[in-house]
Amino acid sequence: MVTQKDIIFTYDDLDQLWRLSLGEYADISAAYYNGDFSKSLEQAQRDKHEWILKGTGFKSGYRVLDIGCGWGPMLKAIKDRDGVGVGLSLSPKQVEACRQNGLNVILRDWKELQPGEPGKFEVVISIGSFEHFCSVEEYFEGKRDEIYDCFFRTCHDLLVDDGRLYLQTMTWGKNLPWGDREPTIEDFKRCSLRASYKSDERILASVRMFFPGSLIPRDRNHIESNAEPYFDLLAASDGRLDYIKTLTEWEKAWYAPQRKKILPRIKLRLRHLLSGKAYRAKMRCLKENDIREVFIRDLFGHQRIFFQKKTAARAHG
Numbered sequence: 553m554v555t556q557k558d559i560i561f562t563y564d565d566l567d568q569l570w571r572l573s574l575g576e577y578a579d580i581s582a583a584y585y586n587g588d589f590s591k592s593l594e595q596a597q598r599d600k601h602e603w604i605l606k607g608t609g610f611k612s613g614y615r616v617l618d619i620g621c622g623w624g625p626m627l628k629a630i631k632d633r634d635g636v637g638v639g640l641s642l643s644p645k646q647v648e649a650c651r652q653n654g655l656n657v658i659l660r661d662w663k664e665l666q667p668g669e670p671g672k673f674e675v676v677i678s679i680g681s682f683e684h685f686c687s688v689e690e691y692f693e694g695k696r697d698e699i700y701d702c703f704f705r706t707c708h709d710l711l712v713d714d715g716r717l718y719l720q721t722m723t724w725g726k727n728l729p730w731g732d733r734e735p736t737i738e739d740f741k742r743c744s745l746r747a748s749y750k751s752d753e754r755i756l757a758s759v760r761m762f763f764p765g766s767l768i769p770r771d772r773n774h775i776e777s778n779a780e781p782y783f784d785l786l787a788a789s790d791g792r793l794d795y796i797k798t799l800t801e802w803e804k805a806w807y808a809p810q811r812k813k814i815l816p817r818i819k820l821r822l823r824h825l826l827s828g829k830a831y832r833a834k835m836r837c838l839k840e841n842d843i844r845e846v847f848i849r850d851l852f853g854h855q856r857i858f859f860q861k862k863t864a865a866r867a868h869g
Contacts, residue, residue, distance in 0.1 A: 558765035567645035579625035601629035620681020682721035700778035708782035783859035799844035
């Protein structure tokens with residue numbers, strides 16, 4: 553599983569620039585265009601919040617747990633609708649920003665929650681964090697399904713009867729270099745920064761450097777099979793095209809001229825020059841927008857899934 557050090561590497565030093573580019577509650581998960589790409593990014597993100605809350609049956613007063621809450625865009629949407637949101641994050645910068653904005657966020661790994669903590673919820677959401685739950689090393693140790701089972705069991709226990717779970721995550725796509733089978737160690741070795749420039753293998757390696765400690769799930773069927781003992785499937789949709797559009801709009805916002813960005817950019821550039829290979833690869837991935845490219849090439853997919861908690865008798869047989 554991704555460590556706090558990995559999360560800090562990916563997110564924390566970009567904290568100020570993300571918030572300057574996308575707003576104080578920077579939403580760095582795919583927006584919801586639903587075929588209407590004329591929408592502004594801001595409107596598509598608002599539509600996503602509304603769509604998720606509607607799909608989970610949210611009502612005023614509901615308690616909602618956001619696992620991997622980022623800078624709190626969903627928590628803000630919940631608060632604005634008179635709900636009670638609680639967030640979990642491993643990023644100290646994200647937790648600090650959320651708390652400064654009056655949001656209830658805990659610096660904690662979901663695996664470290666104690667029994668009964670932090671109470672029961674009508675809704676659990678996980679947007680863009682599921683892909684961090686299993687590492688490459690754990691995958692090759694055969695622990696992936698065990699980790700996913702633990703996550704779904706934890707969500708089941710946190711939810712009230714008939715509570716709902718919304719999961720939004722990257723997955724492997726349809727055009728992988730190794731086809732539709734599971735990747736081997738040799739497949740991962742071929743995905744290297746030494747591979748041909750702009751090859752699939754090099755781009756996959758670049759994205760892996762940006763997200764150390766993380767391995768995305770195989771596909772929607774794989775996710776649903778792990779959730780099945782604990783949840784009934786309500787609805788699912790493919791969000792790959794929405795993610796491509798979102799990433800395109802992020803790039804525009806990131807490079808939009810803004811006086812307040814000058815000093816943070818200088819600091820980032822200095823760190824780039826003084827840091828090692830991993831950090832330079834991360835910044836090159838960001839500059840060349842390799843994360844968008846993996847979706848364009850369908851090396852990565854994207855799934856949005858609504859679940860409903862099974863009763864205890866059904867879940868545990």
